[in-house]
Amino acid sequence: MTETLRPEDEVVRICQELIRIDTSNYGDGSGPREAEAAEYVVGLLREVGLEPSTYESDPGRVTVAVRIPGADADRGALCVHGHLDVVPAQAEDWQVDPFSGEERDGCVWGRGAVDMKDMDAMMLACVRDIARRGVVPPRDLVVVFFADEEAGGVKGSHFMVEEHAEVFEGVTEAISEVGGYSVTVTDREGRERRTYLVQTAEKGIAWLRLTATGRAGHGSVPNDENAIVRLAEAIARIAAHKWPREYIPSVRTLLDGLSELTGTGWSDEDLEELLAHLGGAQGFVRGTLQDTSNVTMLESGYKHNVIPQEAHANVDCRYLPGHEEDLLETIRELAGEHVRVEVLHGDIALEAPFEGDLVERMVEALRAEDPQAEVLPYCLSGGTDNKALSLLGVTGYGFAPLRLPADLDFAPMFHGVDERVPTESLRFGTRVLTRLLETC
Numbered sequence: 439m440t441e442t443l444r445p446e447d448e449v450v451r452i453c454q455e456l457i458r459i460d461t462s463n464y465g466d467g468s469g470p471r472e473a474e475a476a477e478y479v480v481g482l483l484r485e486v487g488l489e490p491s492t493y494e495s496d497p498g499r500v501t502v503a504v505r506i507p508g509a510d511a512d513r514g515a516l517c518v519h520g521h522l523d524v525v526p527a528q529a530e531d532w533q534v535d536p537f538s539g540e541e542r543d544g545c546v547w548g549r550g551a552v553d554m555k556d557m558d559a560m561m562l563a564c565v566r567d568i569a570r571r572g573v574v575p576p577r578d579l580v581v582v583f584f585a586d587e588e589a590g591g592v593k594g595s596h597f598m599v600e601e602h603a604e605v606f607e608g609v610t611e612a613i614s615e616v617g618g619y620s621v622t623v624t625d626r627e628g629r630e631r632r633t634y635l636v637q638t639a640e641k642g643i644a645w646l647r648l649t650a651t652g653r654a655g656h657g658s659v660p661n662d663e664n665a666i667v668r669l670a671e672a673i674a675r676i677a678a679h680k681w682p683r684e685y686i687p688s689v690r691t692l693l694d695g696l697s698e699l700t701g702t703g704w705s706d707e708d709l710e711e712l713l714a715h716l717g718g719a720q721g722f723v724r725g726t727l728q729d730t731s732n733v734t735m736l737e738s739g740y741k742h743n744v745i746p747q748e749a750h751a752n753v754d755c756r757y758l759p760g761h762e763e764d765l766l767e768t769i770r771e772l773a774g775e776h777v778r779v780e781v782l783h784g785d786i787a788l789e790a791p792f793e794g795d796l797v798e799r800m801v802e803a804l805r806a807e808d809p810q811a812e813v814l815p816y817c818l819s820g821g822t823d824n825k826a827l828s829l830l831g832v833t834g835y836g837f838a839p840l841r842l843p844a845d846l847d848f849a850p851m852f853h854g855v856d857e858r859v860p861t862e863s864l865r866f867g868t869r870v871l872t873r874l875l876e877t878c
Contacts, residue, residue, distance in 0.1 A: 445869075499586055500585055504565075521591075522558065544862065554614075580609055611833050617837050634813045636815055640819075645754055652666075653745075654745055665749040672777045673733050688789055689727065691792060700715050723819075731765075786828065790833045
């Protein structure tokens with residue numbers, strides 16, 4: 439008699455195989471693109487009798503989608519989505535080949551192990567299991583693997599929403615990345631408690647290009663209209679600016695919940711002791727206490743003895759809900775009269791309630807596998823493809839469930855070196871996600 443294949447039995451293999459397909463997104467249209475990974479996903483879905491569709495925004499920029507009918511067609515459908523692209527990796531910085539999918543020290547290593555081929559693998563393992571067993575979920579499931587998330591989703595989620603909105607017909611809620619993972623917190627009795635962070639909000643994006651203009655000239659001649667100097671002064675003002683704090687509901691609920699759990703008080707002036715309980719995840723939380731602006735790229739000049747007429751810098755700005763116009767106005771003021779500010783890419787901020795049936799099912803699914811789990815909301819300092827889906831009225835959450843070892847500094851591995859995910863965490867997440875999809 440053949441033993442039934444459980445979803446947790448194949449999730450590690452699927453994660454490794456996805457990592458081995460290089461889908462690096464350089465943001466300029468170059469790179470290997472997502473077509474090969476999309477073909478792999480389609481093959482796994484067809485193997486269990488599903489009939490996915492593919493959508494190509496540009497050559498090689500492929501998104502995969504499949505709908506699984508639910509028991510109640512009148513209920514709003516749930517979209518479960520991931521993205522197939524990853525940020526680039528410099529192999530010389532890593533302990534392993536970043537596209538090897540190597541299993542070492544109980545972890546799967548490689549670019550995408552955390553962001554987000556781990557969740558892609560869990561989604562595939564769960565959906566394959568549901569299809570093999572003939573499970574009819576409570577409502578329609580729309581399962582999507584997007585292209586191009588790491589460059590803002592223009593060729594992926596935004597393309598799908600603008601050109602193929604029919605794929606999301608009836609969808610009212612969505613779950614995706616950067617939430618549902620655990621941090622280990624010491625409670626007020628001195629006990630270690632796993633606390634799972636469900637992403638209920640995310641900051642908006644403003645990717646800006648600063649262009650300083652000046653007077654070109656010979657490098658040996660004094661020049662008080664040097665474009666590079668003007669740009670440097672603008673950068674210094676932006677870097678020195680103190681953005682005012684504001685605690686949106688998701689952030690305040692997290693801080694209050696963490697305070698209650700740990701017995702550590704907090705105030706506007708003193709958050710350090712409370713945030714320290716979050717370990718590596720505190721970086722994400724710090725980024726949600728106010729708007730932020732970070733210079734990420736510089737470009738100017740073409741010869742050592744020539745003062746250029748222009749100098750450029752790229753600034754990554756992230757803003758809280760309702761702050762977009764104020765942020766842009768502030769950056770323009772800080773940049774000064776000789777520096778032009780251009781928005782290269784923008785996307786909205788989101789906030790969803792930490793309540794309702796879907797949130798309750800998430801909590802139940804986590805506690806079924808980890809009975810002592812605490813669950814709190816948080817705001818993501820970055821962004822996800824839920825931004826695009828929100829344009830269709832879809833309420834999105836981050837829920838890629840992972841029970842993590844207390845000593846694993848997980849959150850800093852997003853876009854980091856030596857990205858890896860524990861194999862047991864993948865198996866745990868697959869069980870939790872399967873339970874959620876069967877009960878939501």
